Amino acid sequence: MEENSCCGTRKTHRDEEQYKKLKNRLNRIEGQLRGISNMLDENAYCPDILIQVSAVNSALNSFNKELLSEHIKHCVLNDIREGKDEAVDELTEVIRKVMK
Amino acid sequence: MEENSCCGTRKTHRDEEQYKKLKNRLNRIEGQLRGISNMLDENAYCPDILIQVSAVNSALNSFNKELLSEHIKHCVLNDIREGKDEAVDELTEVIRKVMK
Amino acid sequence: MEENSCCGTRKTHRDEEQYKKLKNRLNRIEGQLRGISNMLDENAYCPDILIQVSAVNSALNSFNKELLSEHIKHCVLNDIREGKDEAVDELTEVIRKVMK
Amino acid sequence: MEENSCCGTRKTHRDEEQYKKLKNRLNRIEGQLRGISNMLDENAYCPDILIQVSAVNSALNSFNKELLSEHIKHCVLNDIREGKDEAVDELTEVIRKVMK
Numbered sequence: 001m002e003e004n005s006c007c008g009t010r011k012t013h014r015d016e017e018q019y020k021k022l023k024n025r026l027n028r029i030e031g032q033l034r035g036i037s038n039m040l041d042e043n044a045y046c047p048d049i050l051i052q053v054s055a056v057n058s059a060l061n062s063f064n065k066e067l068l069s070e071h072i073k074h075c076v077l078n079d080i081r082e083g084k085d086e087a088v089d090e091l092t093e094v095i096r097k098v099m100k
Numbered sequence: 101m102e103e104n105s106c107c108g109t110r111k112t113h114r115d116e117e118q119y120k121k122l123k124n125r126l127n128r129i130e131g132q133l134r135g136i137s138n139m140l141d142e143n144a145y146c147p148d149i150l151i152q153v154s155a156v157n158s159a160l161n162s163f164n165k166e167l168l169s170e171h172i173k174h175c176v177l178n179d180i181r182e183g184k185d186e187a188v189d190e191l192t193e194v195i196r197k198v199m200k
Numbered sequence: 201m202e203e204n205s206c207c208g209t210r211k212t213h214r215d216e217e218q219y220k221k222l223k224n225r226l227n228r229i230e231g232q233l234r235g236i237s238n239m240l241d242e243n244a245y246c247p248d249i250l251i252q253v254s255a256v257n258s259a260l261n262s263f264n265k266e267l268l269s270e271h272i273k274h275c276v277l278n279d280i281r282e283g284k285d286e287a288v289d290e291l292t293e294v295i296r297k298v299m300k
Numbered sequence: 301m302e303e304n305s306c307c308g309t310r311k312t313h314r315d316e317e318q319y320k321k322l323k324n325r326l327n328r329i330e331g332q333l334r335g336i337s338n339m340l341d342e343n344a345y346c347p348d349i350l351i352q353v354s355a356v357n358s359a360l361n362s363f364n365k366e367l368l369s370e371h372i373k374h375c376v377l378n379d380i381r382e383g384k385d386e387a388v389d390e391l392t393e394v395i396r397k398v399m400k
Contacts, residue, residue, distance in 0.1 A: 010145040019140065026137045033133060037126045040119065045110040046171035047194040053164045054198040057157055064153045065399055069392040071146035077388055080380045088377055092369040094147040098154040099365055099399050100200075100300055165299055169292040177288055180280045188277055192269040199265055199299050200400055210345040219340065226337045233333060237326045240319065245310040246371035247394040253364045254398040257357055264353045271346035294347040298354040300400075 018070060025063050032056050064098060118170060125163050132156050164198060218270060225263050232256050264298060318370060325363050332356050364398060 014022070036052050072091065079087030114122070136152050172191065179187030214222070236252050272291065279287030314322070336352050372391065379387030 010148070011143045012146050013143055022140055023137070026133065026140065030130065030133050030137070033126065033130050037123070037130070040122055040126065043111045043113055046112050046167055046175060047190065048110070050164055050167055050171070050194055050198050053160050053167070057160050057164075060153050060157050060160075061400065064150055064157075065396050067146055067150055067153070068395060068399075071150070072392055072395075073388055075146060077380060077385065080377060085377065088373055090147065092372055094150055095368060095372075095395070096365050098150050099368075100361065161300065165296050168295060168299075172292055172295075173288055177280060177285065180277060185277065188273055192272055195268060195272075195295070196265050199268075200261065210348070211343045212346050213343055222340055223337070226333065226340065230330065230333050230337070233326065233330050237323070237330070240322055240326065243311045243313055246312050246367055246375060247390065248310070250364055250367055250371070250394055250398050253360050253367070257360050257364075260353050260357050260360075264350055267346055267350055267353070271350075275346060290347065294350055298350050 012071070012075060014070075022063070022067065025059070025066070029056060029059050029063070032059065068095070068098070112171070112175060114170075122163070122167065125159070125166070129156060129159050129163070132159065168195070168198070212271070212275060214270075222263070222267065225259070225266070229256060229259050229263070232259065268295070268298070312371070312375060314370075322363070322367065325359070325366070329356060329359050329363070332359065368395070368398070 032052065033056060036049060036056070039049050039052065076087050076091050079085075132152065133156060136149060136156070139149050139152065176187050176191050179185075232252065233256060236249060236256070239249050239252065276287050276291050279285075332352065333356060336349060336356070339349050339352065376387050376391050379385075
């Protein structure tokens with residue numbers, strides 16, 4: 001069993017470094033979102049909240065780009081090497097769903 | 101002092117119903133984000149995470165559209181009625197920042 | 201009848217400068233699009249086309265931001281001053297449609 | 301030399317059907333854009349133009365999704381099969397650029 005990737009039963013085994021990197025990003029985004037919730041409690045001015053929500057959106061987009069890149073570099077590449085070409089259809093399908 | 105809106109010291113006083121509506125949306129989005137964090141802990145398959153992150157992005161966009169609408173209907177409308185036309189420049193500025 | 205704006209029968213009378221500015225932008229975007237069509241004829245590499253299409257999208261977004269700003273600064277502002285508050289609902293409606 | 305794809309000197313040889321499909325889409329989008337230009341000449345109401353520009357944006361996004369899918373299914377897949385793994389880095393790079 002390979003360390004870095006692989007997608008047998010529709011699981012992705014990420015190595016420690018990659019996991020931590022993604023987890024840290026999510027933690028930061030959760031923090032931003034709690035900040036927005038506090039702004040709402042404190043009657044923050046609408047435009048100030050709008051800007052912060054927009055920043056969370058950008059952070060989530062970056063997260064998704066990173067995750068998609070890792071997915072292609074590990075899962076999809078391995079699958080194709082092993083002759084599982086259906087990985088390609090699955091990839092184009094998910095790109096259609098997440099690309100706006 | 102008006103109840104429903106007003107933006108004196110760059111604060112927005114939302115009425116109880118509007119506050120709860122926005123707060124509930126944010127709570128739901130925070131829940132979705134925690135779910136994604138759990139997916140990461142459980143080695144969820146990349147495409148499954150990508151789809152969920154994309155759903156959070158859509159929810160945040162809806163939140164922002166709602167908030168921007170309320171902002172225009174209350175703060176901006178009141179400001180213009182009171183002759184504070186600078187509200188219009190501020191509005192176009194924030195729209196430029198949050199519109200992708 | 202005012203020169204700069206006004207939206208009587210759902211028409212917008214733009215002044216010459218504003219009209220030319222918007223028209224020039226559209227002409228440039230049409231040129232970009234013809235360029236992409238030529239790239240396709242010449243078997244251009246997919247990623248090169250993808251980047252160009254993405255550039256056209258950005259140009260159209262900028263165009264829309266400019267047009268929306270002008271709309272708010274002229275039509276919407278005038279309508280509100282004249283007590284036609286339905287302009288606000290119409291504005292939030294169109295923002296919902298064009299904001300992604 | 302394969303018919304359907306291949307990306308030797310950074311060219312993509314599309315088959316007749318695929319070429320026509322993409323070309324038709326672009327022609328339609330160019331028509332939409334000319335329509336918008338005419339709307340501007342006829343003093344069309346801003347919100348009406350905004351909606352049409354937004355529709356062109358959606359059409360361009362669909363075009364890009366289609367083109368990216370074809371790129372992955374042909375060029376990238378072939379490259380990986382031939383051991384040219386740099387195709388993967390190039391793909392993730394272009395996705396980062398065109399994904400918003």
